[in-house]
Amino acid sequence: xxxxxxxxxxxxxxxxxxxxxxxxxxxxxxxxxxxxxxxxxxxxxxxxxxxxxxxxxxxxxxxxxxxxxxxxxxxxxxxxxxxxxxxxxxxxxxxxxxxxxxxxxxxxxxxxxxxxxxxxxxxxxxxxxxxxxxxxxxxxxxxxxxxxxxxxxxxxxxxxxxxxxxxxxxxxxxxxxxxxxxxxxxxxxxxxxxxxxxxxxxxxxxxxxxxxxxxxxxxxxxxxxxxxxxxxxxxxxxxxxxxxxxxxxxxxxxxxxxxxxxxxxxxxxxxxxxxxxxxxxxxxxxxxxxxxxxxxxxxxxxxxxxxxxxxxxxxxxxxxxxxxxx
Amino acid sequence: xxxxxxxxxxxxxxxxxxxxxxxxxxxxxxxxxxxxxxxxxxxxxxxxxxxxxxxxxxxxxxxxxxxxxxxxxxxxxxxxxxxxxxxxxxxxxxxxxxxxxxxxxxxxxxxxxxxxxxxxxxxxxxxxxxxxxxxxxxxxxxxxxxxxxxxxxxxxxxxxxxxxxxxxxxxxxxxxxxxxxxxxxxxxxxxxxxxxxxxxxxxxxxxxxxxxxxxxxxxxxxxxxxxxxxxxxxxxxxxxxxxxxxxxxxxxxxxxxxxxxxxxxxxxxxxxxxxxxxxxxxxxxxxxxxxxxxxxxxxxxxxxxxxxxxxxxxxxxxxxxxxxxx
Numbered sequence: 001x002x003x004x005x006x007x008x009x010x011x012x013x014x015x016x017x018x019x020x021x022x023x024x025x026x027x028x029x030x031x032x033x034x035x036x037x038x039x040x041x042x043x044x045x046x047x048x049x050x051x052x053x054x055x056x057x058x059x060x061x062x063x064x065x066x067x068x069x070x071x072x073x074x075x076x077x078x079x080x081x082x083x084x085x086x087x088x089x090x091x092x093x094x095x096x097x098x099x100x101x102x103x104x105x106x107x108x109x110x111x112x113x114x115x116x117x118x119x120x121x122x123x124x125x126x127x128x129x130x131x132x133x134x135x136x137x138x139x140x141x142x143x144x145x146x147x148x149x150x151x152x153x154x155x156x157x158x159x160x161x162x163x164x165x166x167x168x169x170x171x172x173x174x175x176x177x178x179x180x181x182x183x184x185x186x187x188x189x190x191x192x193x194x195x196x197x198x199x200x201x202x203x204x205x206x207x208x209x210x211x212x213x214x215x216x217x218x219x220x221x222x223x224x225x226x227x228x229x230x231x232x233x234x235x236x237x238x239x240x241x242x243x244x245x246x247x248x249x250x251x252x253x254x255x256x257x258x259x260x261x262x263x264x265x266x267x268x269x270x271x272x273x274x275x276x277x278x279x280x281x282x283x284x285x286x287x288x289x290x291x292x293x294x295x296x297x298x299x300x301x302x303x304x305x306x307x308x309x310x311x312x313x314x315x316x317x318x319x320x321x322x323x324x325x326x
Numbered sequence: 327x328x329x330x331x332x333x334x335x336x337x338x339x340x341x342x343x344x345x346x347x348x349x350x351x352x353x354x355x356x357x358x359x360x361x362x363x364x365x366x367x368x369x370x371x372x373x374x375x376x377x378x379x380x381x382x383x384x385x386x387x388x389x390x391x392x393x394x395x396x397x398x399x400x401x402x403x404x405x406x407x408x409x410x411x412x413x414x415x416x417x418x419x420x421x422x423x424x425x426x427x428x429x430x431x432x433x434x435x436x437x438x439x440x441x442x443x444x445x446x447x448x449x450x451x452x453x454x455x456x457x458x459x460x461x462x463x464x465x466x467x468x469x470x471x472x473x474x475x476x477x478x479x480x481x482x483x484x485x486x487x488x489x490x491x492x493x494x495x496x497x498x499x500x501x502x503x504x505x506x507x508x509x510x511x512x513x514x515x516x517x518x519x520x521x522x523x524x525x526x527x528x529x530x531x532x533x534x535x536x537x538x539x540x541x542x543x544x545x546x547x548x549x550x551x552x553x554x555x556x557x558x559x560x561x562x563x564x565x566x567x568x569x570x571x572x573x574x575x576x577x578x579x580x581x582x583x584x585x586x587x588x589x590x591x592x593x594x595x596x597x598x599x600x601x602x603x604x605x606x607x608x609x610x611x612x613x614x615x616x617x618x619x620x621x622x623x624x625x626x627x628x629x630x631x632x633x634x635x636x637x638x639x640x641x642x643x644x645x646x647x648x649x650x651x652x
Contacts, residue, residue: 020586024466099652100645120652127460129652130636134453136651137612137639138605140350246589259608260346263572263601270596275589279464282585286463306647310456311632313463319426321632325462326425326446326455 004292006285007032007063007087009053009079010070011041013247014092017281018067019045025285027315032061053079063087064295065288069281077102084109084117088291090284092122099125099304107302116295118303121287122280123271124148128253130305131269135255139265142257143188147175147196151249151276159224160201163217165209168237170244172200175252183254186264192227199230202244204237249276286313330618332611333358333389333413335379335405336396337367339573340418343607344393345371351611353641358387379405389413390621391614395607403428410435410443414617416610418448425451425630433628442621444629447613448606449597450474454579456631457595461581465591468583469514473501473522477575477602485550486527489543491535494563496570498526501578509580512590518553525556528570530563575602612639 006028008015015033022028034053035041042050049061066083068076068091076093083089084106093102099120110117120126128146135144149172156171163169179196182189201218205211211234219230235243250272258264273279287305290312294303311321332354334341341359348354360379361367368376375387392409394402394417402419409415410432419428425446436443446452454472461470475498482497489495505522508515527544531537541558545551561569576598584590599605613631616638620629637647 016587017585024586096652100648103648125652127464129647132651133636133640133647137641138453138608140608140641259343259601259604260350261342261601261604263599263604265600265605266596266598268594268596270592270594272592273589274591275585275587278585278587278589279591282464282466304648304652306637306651307635307644309633309635310459314459314632315463315466318633321455321459322426322429322630325458325632326422326451326630 001027003027003029004289005029005031005062005064006288007034007061007066009034009066009068009083010075011035011037012069013277014281014284015067015069017275017278018069018284020278021282021285024282025289025315028285028288032063034066057086064292065090067091067284067288069284080106080117080119081109084115085113086115088116088288088295090118090121090287090291092126092280092284093120094122094125096125103302103304111301114300116291116299116301116303118287118291118305118308120304122283123249123273123276124251126280126283126305127271128251128269131253131267132255133306135253135257135267138267139255139257139259142255142265145183145191145196145254146251147180147254148249148251149173149175149197151251151273152244152247153199154247156199156201156224159221160203160218163214163221165206165214165217166203167206168204168240169218170202170240172202174198174200180252180254183256184266184268186256186266188256194228197228199225199228201230201232202235202240203232204240205234246274247276249273289313289315327353329353329355330615331355331357331388331390332614333360333387333392335360335392335394335409336401337361337363338395339603340607340610341393341395343601343604344395344610346604347608347611350608351615351641354611354614358389360392383412390618391416393417393610393614395610406432406443406445407435410441411439412441414442414614414621416444416447416613416617418452418606418610419446420448420451422451429628429630437627440626442617442625442627442629444613444617444631444634446630448609449575449599449602450577452606452609452631453597454577454595457579457593458581459632461579461593464593465581465583465585468581468591471509471517471522471580472577473506473580474575474577475499475501475523477577477599478570478573479525480573482525482527482550485547486529486544489540489547491532491540491543492529493532494530494566495544496528496566498528500524500526506578506580509582510592510594512582512592514582520554523554525551525554527556527558528561528566529558530566531560572600573602575599615639615641 032049066087106117160169215232253269255267358375392413486495545556579595581593
């Protein structure tokens, strides 16, 4: 079988997920890792070129696709344009408000250099974006809802950690079940932020810290917590390590609407993920396959999951898909 | 706004759904109906050319897409090749086993005549096919399940109507809730047909007919009923008219699997449709938009929902989708 040669840029949670996902996909192979810490990564990753991410890529290295696994804030905006000038790339850029401008930047670079770049792949943005578009296309005067959770919000966890007296914190986003049920019943309600989600924060306090003061510091924090009902639960360092070391996430995209003669319809997509970074990684690998195929067809420029024929994500041929999946 | 000129071929349940859906989509317009009964259809459909389906299409009629709304058994296999030789077409051909050969036929005709034809669009085949492909692509060693219902099976209703003593019958397919729950828990079970679905048949018996004999005739019927647990409920003609005149349907596509380091994930797509033909119709209209766009790009040949960039189904521009839906 023809293998797609893949490199990973950055070496964190998502990268380790990509590394594992590549082993589960028979048509893909990891051939290189770009990292700021090549010595450390070489101890973990064998039989693969491990290169410093800031040094020039050797001319002789043949790569079909580079998967960018860094963060959306500082890594991808820099590394995306760099790698897209020489390779097909895939990333999970997830700063929603900046997707249009990042798309433009990547599109012009990739077109100029004859590459394909798939941006903002993962579950949200990514699969959830796709579900929102399908729901709107099929129920054009309907209503759309996205609920997230139960899952760990890393941004909210980081914010809670900054409160005085907090030694460690883990914040969960939870959808409000009653709100979900109202949507499922076809009521098409309008919700405040508070009505759709609540937050649950597990906190390890520093010795002698005032718990009530910590609680108030978290639940009143502007932007992060003040628009939600938030519960703060104090636990020990050991409980944190035992029960809150994973990064689960998930959510729901719902569309409800009527067709021409007043019949109601409800579409619901749901994912429950034990590991947010590992699932993001498996979507990135499927997109790497799509990038490889699009490039082989002579396409260039930037794409999102909205622009890619879904069959291109699959390891199976179009004939097999028509026979076994239609 | 530029309007997409659309014609409907055939005039039944799905066609009336298409007619209604075209009114909800600002960029589409019904310009012609092809039917075997033009006189009857003219009474219902105003300001539109109504033409006999077996007569030659007038040269001056400008159509962007013809939506084929006839049955998969006798109508589409004949009308598909006829219309695809002159127009872009969309259909909901749903004889799963014949999709590969129908695709080949339509692909060669559409390519020869420079047209685009989207086949087998609807919810299953169609959206559910797409969900099966996504589930398999993202969880490559996982398991996939499709459950149908609660919904009316027209084939099973027709079969029950043929039993001696039955005046009318309506058969519902029901997913077995306990089986769904096992899948959702990530157990990845293997199921018999009987373990996934059951059937519920409402029967209006002829005067003096033997109910027990009818019941046995239905539940033991090979292919249709013998592999399922089936409940038969006798009702009056009036109850049938009042409670069972609609054609609801729906179902679930589930994928469960693990990523590299043993984390479990569950993806679930669900639709609940008050009217199976009307929802099929709204999918067909979104596909007509996609066919129009693909044709404008110079593409030709046959496509399924697996081959179409999802954004092409949407009335919004790619820029709007990136800004508001990603």
